Amino acid sequence: MIFANSKLNKIDKLKFLVSLIGIFVLTSYLFAQQKGIKPAGNGQQSIVNGQQSIVNNQKSIVNNTYAVVVGISDYQDPGIPDLRFADRDAEAFANYLRSPAGGSLDNDHLKLITNKGATGAQISIALDWLIEVANERDNVIIYFSGHGDVEAKRITQPGYLLGWDAPSRVYMSGGTVNVRDLQEIVTTLSVQNKARVILITDACHSGKLSGNEINGAQLTGQNLARQFANEIKILSCQPNEYSIEGEQWGGGRGAFSYNLVNGLYGMADANNDLTVNLKEIGRYLEDHVTEEVAPVKQNPKIIGDPIEHLAHIDQKLLADIRSGDASKIAMFSNIESRGIEEEVLSKLDTSILEMYYKFRKALEKKTLLEPANACAEIWYKQLMTEPGLSRLYSTMTRNYAAALQDEAQQVINIWLEADIAKVECIRKNINLNSIPRQLSRAAELLGEGHYMYRPLLARKLLFDGIVLMGGSTKANIKLGHELLSIFQKAQVMEPNSPLPWRKMAQLYAGKIFKPDSAFFCATQALNLAPKWVLVYADLCQMFNGKKETSLAKMALDSAEAIDAQNPYILIRKADWLRNLGGTSNLESSVSLYQKYIESGKELYSCLMISYANSLERLKRIAEAEQALKIATALDSTKSFAWNNLGNLYYGRERYVEAEAAYNKAVIVDSTSVKAWGNLGYLYYETQRYEEAEIAYRRAITLDSTYVKAWGNLGELYFDQKKLSKAEATLKKTIELDSLYYYDYYLLGLVYFKTNRLELARQSFLKAIELNTNFAPAILGVAYLLTADGKSEEALTQLEKAIQKGSTYEQLEKDEDLARLRLAPEWKTFIKKYFPQQSKD
Secondary structure (H helix, E strand, C coil): CECCCCCCCCCCCCCCCCCCCCCCCCCCCCCCCCCCEEEEECCCCEEEEEEEEEHHHHHHHHECEEEEEEEECCCCCCCCCCCCCCHHHHHHHHHHCCCCCCCCCCCCCCEEEEEECCCHHHHHHHHHHHHHHCCCEEEEEEECCCCEEEECCCCCCCEEECCCCCCCCHHHHCCEEEEEHHHHHHHHHHHHCCCCEEEECCCCCCCCCHHHHHHHHHHHHHHHHHCCCCEEEEEEECCCCCCCEECCCCCCHHHHHHHHHHHHHHHHCCCCEEEEEHHHHHHHHHHHHHHCCCCCCCCCCCECCCCCCCEEEHHHHHHHHHHHHHHCCCCCCCCCCHHHHHHCCCCCHHHHHHHHHHHHHHHHHHCCCCCCCHHHHHHHHHHHCCHHHHHHHHHHHHHHHHHHHHHHHHHHHHHHCCCHHHHHHHHCCCHHHHHHHHHHHHHHHHHCCCCCHHHHHHHHHHHHHHHCCCCCCCCCCHHHHHHHHHHHHHHHHHHCCCCCHHHHHHHHHHCCHHHHHHHHHHHHHHHHHHCCCHHHHHHHHHHHHHCCHHHHHHHHHHHHHHHHCCCCHHHHHHHHHHHHHCHHHHHHHHHHHHHHCCCCCCCCCCHHHHHHHHHCCCCHHHHHHHHHHHHHHHHCCCHHHHHHHHHHHCCCHHHHHHHHHHHHHHHHCCCCHHHHHHHHHHHHHHHHHHHHHHHHHHHHHCCCCHHHHHHHHHHHHHHHEEEEEEEHHHHHHHHHHHCCHHHHHHHHHHHCCCHHHHHHHHHHHHHHHHCEEEEEHHHHHHHHHCCCCCCCHHHHHHHHHHHCCCCCHCCCCHHHHHHHHHHHHHHHHHHHHHCCCCCC
């Protein structure tokens, strides 16, 4: 890196070795201009005739800044390996220069050339342009991100920066910028034009280049540093290290460039004085780059006066960056080491090569921990004992750890993005049950000293809780507090993550039912991710499910304040209107959907399902059926629409069509728990008990916490008089959901039939406690009193049951009331409550 400066003699700025070897005198010099970077220094700052000036020791300096920014990822010659994000790094640096923090450069002052446009000739023309336009006291910035190399076996040459059209073997034939020529350009700008020059290069990427055998990339970087030696240098890495790039840095950037630009925006301002000096940028890079590329090594090197100012800070831009950074979930990505890899593998025997490629293929296919004898884990352990692979150990470890985190990261990203189509299919496309083990192994690989260790353990806890929570939102205080403890630990370990707060909000809205706490947790989640509509959409849905319409409306209002046009919010609002009941509310719900459909916006399967539900409530069955058929066409790979279509047919006693729809649901998704449960219930209702048992058991195998399937299976066993099986199954149901009153009633019947009357009484009373309007449980108490010969008390219970909905037909056919019907009081009782049906 170079800083050639007519006054300062500060020269050196080639960011080799993934380097931004330079950005240093984004300092007092780089920052005073009409179109340039803000001044950073001790002088008084003022605006004169639209120009910025610095007044320092009675000297006024007014200058412009001109910049040439080059980034090449896609090289023309296949012999030069492409990079992934060098062009993005250049674009990000150009955007910094365009911003108020970087000087607000316009197109008259900034030339950005990337990839195919960055030929050797175009780079040279741009550099000539700098000589033409730069004047005394102007600032000049030259930024290059791409490959640097020397020609094979010519160790004394200064090296080349490779343009897009560089040949892979004979660099002197064109398409390149010779480092010696670059030095002359910089010297001309600084000595003849008397401009202040900043040269930034990021050219030490790994790859199989012409000079690979003599470490061409490193030699080029060293030569640049030697040619342009100066008091200030910012090097992206040490000799024999490479510049690392990956997905986790800004969605695809170099680790050094990403953190350098962020640091210059103000993230490196450790003492909050609204400037960044060399010491601060050095500490920031050390804290971030070295940590974030681990276990691969990349250690930035800073040389120069530590108090040299590099940048003034635009507080609004910095606030935006910090706000966005606070809401991000830390990622961990794999990296490439193509040049090193080719060299190492060329020296291995066939058996080790074969195992290495099996390991890489397993990472691609996500065959990570299973099957035990043919997965990435077994091959990784064997490969890590091979001395010939020692140079790839850290890369292999990082890439394996990244693969182990990938599924969890996908789920996290989908949730935070709140893409309605993707969220609906998470459980179908990704096995959540395997994620905790993957995250645990990733943390073990990286070790306690790695910056991702605690976040990984936090996410393991998060997914432990999610798996345990399952799909049920029914109240269960014991399970709710167990889950709450898990999510609280996750939140403490990864405090910047909004995900545990979202899950805690769901717990308080569903299993524990403390609405104030639910809204508090939702607020905490939104503080970390202010635009996350999913949080309040969740609460609205859960309160809707509990018929808590006023609470649902509070959540809905909060969600609409974030994004009223989001399809999620539309569905929740329509659901809320549907829950309110009444024809006008149902019609309003339907109108919302129709307005959305007519707008021509993208349709979603779940949206059409909800639309069909509102139509069905209005008895517009044909329209509801059509909406569900559209839903199946929108996403024929998911079971939800087929399930709902089956339910519509079932409710109309169109059992043949219902069975066909449920079967279609399990064909397109054999893991659909609800589809198997619905199919089982249809078989049960049509007295196909053997098939019903198979379907219920399939649902339970897929989700051992699926309360409805357990309860239905218990009822099936009871009807078949398999009382011991019924008892065990119903106890399991109650264990899963202690508030499931119907199963307490069925268990009471089992106890009654097996003459365990006190246990029966306790079960019936528990069912009544959970639902005071549940007439069958009240009848159960009447059975017990009848069996005990207490006819008068039994009739009192019968009177309560009638008030709760029991009918004459039920009472006359109930075999457990046969003895009571023989009592002399029976006829009088029936005549009193059912005068139309009584006979004299």
